[in-house]
Amino acid sequence: MFYIKDASEYIGKEVKIRGWLYNKRSSGSIKFLLIRDGTGIMQGIMIESELDPQVFSKFDDLTQESSLKVTGTIREDKRAPGGYEITIKDVEIYQIADEYPITPKSHGTNFLLDHRHLWIRSKLQNAILNVRSELIQAIRDYFYQNGFAMVDSPILTKAIGEEAATLFETDYFDLGKASLAQTGQLYAEAAIFSLNKVYTFGPTFRAEKSKTRRHLIEFWMIEGEEAFYDNEMNMDLQEDLVEYFVQRVVERAHQHLETLERDISALEKVRKPFYRISYDECVEILKKNGSPIEWGQDLGGEDQTILSTHYDKPVFIYNFPKHAKAFYMKEHPENPDLVLCSDLFAPEGHGEIIGGSQREDDYDKLLNRIREEGLPEEAYGWYLDLRKYGSVPHSGFGLGLERTVGWVCGIEHVREAIPFPRLINRIYP
């Protein structure tokens, strides 16, 4: 089957394009159809003097997004968008589309989100979804090539993970309430004792009442977990992974990045080593740049923006205060107020894309932290077991896919980085 992206291989040949009408123009007895087939957009020409009148008149019936099959010869022509065009010999119509809501002029976000099922057909959204697809493939390939096993963590769980206030609950037969997973990490930790290095790749759910450009209710997370890795090695791994997938997208999705008018030179700078700054240093830098942050607090949205505009490459902030971070992070051996962890911030104002840490591997210390945080001890029985039967130092991290897609594509809001975003006040379409 012929696809528009392969046009250069078909010059002078007769082909059939199956697709949808993107737009049309006419100047009387010469008419232009812009046809898209998901791989590209190609201009078709209909010339009255060279066409059967019955075929020529089909132009008038065609509406935006009508589905059609055109037969014709591919030619190179500088006047055509994309450099190639098809001289049409025949037009077969699958369906005449109803009046299409998304016109070739500008629309507001609310309207576009209401029509997300149609919006994804547009040029920029198509490019974003293509980059997302390339990115996912690159991440999977990286893990495969580096000896990681893929494990699937459960989506229905007993409340265990991040925070009880942000759980989606559902009835689970005679066993009370279950909730949708907020993370697969704890299960990934169990899996390293079987497989050594693992990653999970799945949807996660957080019922946070967040309305910011960085938040989705349902988002996809990639979580690496590595036996016998300390926090330093964990950062080395993240750095290597991020460099790999960014460079691979630059290489294989170049055209889509150009469609998005992404500054590709900024992505080409994403090479090891990244910057690494301790939390202590970070607080000093932020204070100098006018942040009201005090030692002991986690970084706010404004702080993230300051940091990620300050550097031209991703930057790690490591070793946060214990009480700003999750219970499972390992206490710093020389300073019990700190934990061994790191957040990775993407440059150009895009903010946090990874949170990682070395995990607490000492049974008593972990139990202590669970009690300090007032977590339901009984739900963590199996997780504590991992510290009883051959506990080892280990580390891991979670990469937010949509934030990463947003950064690589250079788009403002994560809601465009996923085909059908789930937002606090939106579950349609």
Added chain:
RNA sequence: UCCUCGGUAGCUCAAUCGGCAGAGCGGGUGGCUGUUAACCACUAGGUUGCAGGUUCAAGUCCUGCCCGAGGAGCCA
């Protein structure tokens, strides 16, 4: 939950001091032999988010509510 901004034609927006409800796109009709979000002419299209109030007169001012956007908190 809190703060800020917004809601006018299918869509994007305008409407001066409170004084006749407007334009572009999209739809319809006609024209044009190389168009590039084509262009030109004509045309149809309105419960100004909802409910009250002030006024001779409200899209505009006041009160309440609904909906949306951005941000805070929280996080990937």
